[in-house]
Amino acid sequence: MVNVTYDASGDLYSSTGTIFNLGDIAWTLASTALVWIMIPGVGFFYSGLLRRKNALNMIYLSMMTVAMVSFQWFFWGYSLAFSETASPYIGNLKYFALRNVLDQPSIGSERVPAIVFCVFQLMFAAITPMIALGAVAERSRLGPLLAFVFIWSTLVYDPIACWTWNSQGWSYVLGGLDFAGGTPVHISSGTAALAISLYLGKRRGYGTERLAYKPHNTTYVILGTVFLWFGWFGFNGGSALSANLRATQACIVTNLAASVGGLTWMLWDYRLERKWSVVGFCSGAIAGLVAITPGSGYVGSPAAVLFGFMAGTVCNFATQLKFIFKYDDTLDIFASHAIGGIVGNVLTGLFAQSSVAGADGITMIPGGWLDQNYRQLGIQLADSVSGLSYSFVMTTIILWVMHYIPGLRIRCDEETEILGVDDAEMGEFAYDYVALENEVMPRSEYNVGASSGSREPQHTAATTSQISEEKHAGEEDVSRVQ
Secondary structure, rough: OOOOEEEEOOOOOEEEEOOHHHHHHHHHHHHHHHHHHHHHHHHHHHHHOHHHHHHHHHHHHHHHHHHHHHHHHHHHHHHHHHHHOOOOOOOOOOOOOOOOOOEEOOOOOOEEEHHHHHHHHHHHHHHHHHHHHHHHHHOOOHHHHHHOOOOOOHHHHHHHHHHHHEEEEEOHHOOOOOOOOOOHHHHHHHHHHHHHHHHHOOOEEEEEHHHHHOOOOOOHHHHHHHHHHHHHHHHHHHHHHHOOOOHHHHHHHHHHHHHHHHHHHHHHHHHHHOOOOHHHHHHHHHHHHHHHHOOOOOOHHHHHHHHHHHHHHHHHHOOOOOHHOOOOOOOHHHHHHHHHHHHHHHHHHHHHHHHHHHHHHOOOOOOHHHHOOHHHHHHHHHHHHHHHHHHHHHHHHHHHHOOOOOOOEEEHHHHHHOOHHHHHHHHHOOHHHHHHHHHOOOOOOOOOHHOOOOOOOOOOOHHHHHHHHHHHHHHHHHHHHH
């Protein structure tokens, strides 16, 4: 049994002589649960944006990622990212299999034990690869993604988390300000999504009306946004690792930036379509949440309005990059997360205030430009560029190494694209709509078009000749466009 007692105030007194605040422990554990719900939230958000034949696998991937990263974090992820040594990460297995991770003070705060900090940080490690996996939408094999998540978490996420949040990490020592994961979570995942998109290539029918579909389930998009927005209070507020004024301020600016970001994106879309798009609002809200993440514990409420406006504007226009550079980023992950993370890092360098950071009564920083600390912007840019470059290069290397290992190639074949990943890879569906369609009307009477976001025609019980006909039709579509 661990040798712990309680002092007169009811706080936890550990065998190491450290007093842990039970209120801070409770808030951090509650925040852990809030961040966990964000992970299936990403799955629902992505699922709603896709066609019905590819809807289920995104929700599956969200749960698979939680499980795989939980094992990786137990195995060596936490040790690689948060060992307190002069040379962190490289070959450091001090906490291998969570050995000696229990009641000692955490590297994040002396007010919570290491085991609490460990499980809280696990949620950040789990959601990051799930954000990136949106790039595999509609054209991937699911099996190899198990290996990819484990490898990517080890070689990409853990090193970036180490240099950002470990007290021995180079960015931390340099004075980088990243309260809740602008670089480790959003820039790394968004850039990885770009690398994955380039590696996988374009989906079948790219550039034709075949892919001009609308989100198949806008309700899922809203539900995913609700989970994300709700969980982000723990994502940012919980990063204070204490129930104090700084955590409260982080929650306030988080909600404000999301609100302004959603309104901004929606209004930019309205100028084109003259429609009030709920998908546009949800996209903008998430962009605002992404941008405020690194600055949430450092900036005041007025600055949060600018964070939301800039994220809603810059990320909205950044969605056009894939058309300019001709890559197929199905869900605009690079535009929302990588670009949004850079926007947040830069604005944090400008608007960080020592008075806001010091609201916890502990943290002391020189601030950003508002506090006449002009070098902070350079540090933020260095951290952003490093995270972007490292994630892109390492993700590309991982993908191509797996490409040449039998059984680990991620790209699916053309038949899987036609059938849908749900059917070909899972044999399960988001809805039992196949039976419903056959029951309501004969096959000859319905024609499912791409604009409805459903399966391609004549899918059920598809024969080799039907697959061949589909392939020939797709080639004709492409030739007409050319």
